[in-house]
Structures are given as C-alpha cells and as structure tokens.
Amino acid sequence: MSKRLSIFPLPGAILFPGLQLPLHIFEPRYKALVSDALARDRKIAMVQPQKPVDGAPLYAVGCVGRIGEIEAMEDGRFNLVLEGEARFQIVRELDVTTAFRQVEAELIEDDEYEALSSVERAGFEQEARRFADVQGYSVDWDSVSRLDDQSLINGVSQIAPFDPASKQALLECDTIADRCELLIQLMQFYGLRDGGDGEIVTLQ
Known part of the structure; x- marks a missing residue:
C-alpha cells in the first residue's frame, strides 16, 4: 500500500x-x-x-x-x-x-525480531573496538554489549562518521546481517591510515 x-x-x-x-x-x-x-x-x-x-x-x-x-x-x-x-x-x-x-x-516492513549470529556479533564488536581505537573514541563497551543487535547496528549506522552516500547505503540494506557486514567494511575502509602519516582515509 x-x-x-x-x-x-x-x-x-x-x-x-x-x-x-x-x-x-x-x-x-x-x-x-x-x-x-x-x-x-x-x-x-x-x-x-x-x-x-x-x-x-x-x-x-x-x-x-x-x-x-x-x-x-x-x-x-x-x-x-x-x-x-x-x-x-x-x-x-x-x-x-x-x-x-x-x-x-x-x-518497508522490516523484521523487528531479526538478530545476528553469535559469530556475526562477535566479528562486529571486534571491528568496532579497533575502529574506535583508531579514531580515538571513548566507548562504554559494557553498555554496548548489553544492546540488542538491531539497536547496536542501527545505532552505529546512524552516528558513525561516514559520508552521506555510505550512510544511505546502510539505510538501504534489507537485513541487519547485511547492514552489519557493510558497517564492518566501512569501518575497515575509514580506519585505514595513509602511509603511516596519521591521515585518515575517507571516501571524500
């Protein structure tokens, strides 16, 4: 409709x-x-x-x-x-x-009960910790561990320092698992350091 x-x-x-x-x-x-x-x-x-x-x-x-x-x-x-x-x-x-x-x-009727596998969740948290360290963010990881999968993945997607096109791609993902996978890829890309000179690589 x-x-x-x-x-x-x-x-x-x-x-x-x-x-x-x-x-x-x-x-x-x-x-x-x-x-x-x-x-x-x-x-x-x-x-x-x-x-x-x-x-x-x-x-x-x-x-x-x-x-x-x-x-x-x-x-x-x-x-x-x-x-x-x-x-x-x-x-x-x-x-x-x-x-x-x-x-x-x-x-769009999203599945509000969709969840990640334990392997997907662990892989995401590991990459998120690495990304936060590279960016110099202070994170309450105990609170993060208590979030349900959708709150965690959607929350990071909304606040992460990615360019508008990247955030749009996250919004367009049809499942939490797909959004999680793309988030990991984006964190890996944005977390790169160019030639060791401290410059953060971005999509801009």
Missing part, C-alpha cells in the same frame, strides 16, 4: 527505525512542515537529497519519524526529536502546492 508522506530532505541526516534524531527547524518551509505534521499525525519523512542543492533528486529510501519531544519557540522555530518508525521506498514525487515536498511511498 502506498502512502502520502511529507518529507524533510536533509543531506547527511539519517534516521533508522527505533532510533531518535534531534532537529532544529528554522526555515519557513520546514516550520510549515512541522506545523502541518502536528495538526495531522505528527509524522515527518526523512530522506537524503542526492546533491546538497535545493530541489535535488531524492534517494529512493528514507525513514518515517514521529515527532516526540518538541519545543516551540516564540519566533516560530522548533526544537524536536524524531522517533524512527519505519523505512520507506519512494514511488514518485508529487506535484503539490505546499512549501514542502511530498512523495508517494511504500512502507
């Missing part, structure tokens, strides 16, 4: 089901988007544009979020937290008169 979604096309902003994304809304068209969402179902669809320019084509997959916490300021701006609910696949962009863009999309 297709669904009409109001979208917030923000480069580099990725939302995964089950996770949260804080946003500061200040542009008039997106203040209108939030006001419209609050008057209806509190839903905003996050999706990345393929280029960081106004009106750029959109990537095919995004994530619908529900407005949770929200602070409305006197000048019309909003601070809010979006709570990821479901991924979606864009069918087509709609011709609309609203200031914000809208699409026809199909929701």
Whole structure:
C-alpha cells in the first residue's frame, strides 16, 4: 500500500527505525512542515537529497519519524526529536502546492525480531573496538554489549562518521546481517591510515 508522506530532505541526516534524531527547524518551509505534521499525525519523512542543492533528486529510501519531544519557540522555530518508525521506498514525487515536498511511498516492513549470529556479533564488536581505537573514541563497551543487535547496528549506522552516500547505503540494506557486514567494511575502509602519516582515509 502506498502512502502520502511529507518529507524533510536533509543531506547527511539519517534516521533508522527505533532510533531518535534531534532537529532544529528554522526555515519557513520546514516550520510549515512541522506545523502541518502536528495538526495531522505528527509524522515527518526523512530522506537524503542526492546533491546538497535545493530541489535535488531524492534517494529512493528514507525513514518515517514521529515527532516526540518538541519545543516551540516564540519566533516560530522548533526544537524536536524524531522517533524512527519505519523505512520507506519512494514511488514518485508529487506535484503539490505546499512549501514542502511530498512523495508517494511504500512502507518497508522490516523484521523487528531479526538478530545476528553469535559469530556475526562477535566479528562486529571486534571491528568496532579497533575502529574506535583508531579514531580515538571513548566507548562504554559494557553498555554496548548489553544492546540488542538491531539497536547496536542501527545505532552505529546512524552516528558513525561516514559520508552521506555510505550512510544511505546502510539505510538501504534489507537485513541487519547485511547492514552489519557493510558497517564492518566501512569501518575497515575509514580506519585505514595513509602511509603511516596519521591521515585518515575517507571516501571524500
């Protein structure tokens, strides 16, 4: 079944089901988007544009979020937290008169109970530790070990310092196992040091 979604096309902003994304809304068209969402179902669809320019084509997959916490300021701006609910696949962009863009999309039914094998989980945690050491991150590994597989893999996918195209590829993975495998590959790539001079290699 297709669904009409109001979208917030923000480069580099990725939302995964089950996770949260804080946003500061200040542009008039997106203040209108939030006001419209609050008057209806509190839903905003996050999706990345393929280029960081106004009106750029959109990537095919995004994530619908529900407005949770929200602070409305006197000048019309909003601070809010979006709570990821479901991924979606864009069918087509709609011709609309609203200031914000809208699409026809199909929701993707992910398996909320999908889990990694013990070998996959161990391999991921080992690579994550190595990557964190290389990047100089301080991580509470005891807390990490208590996360369920989906919270761990989706959480790292959302916050990892990868470029927008890499994060989009993670979002488009259909299974947690596929996302885990791609995360490991990206951590290995980004964790490389160029010629021992301390420069971090990136996809840029």
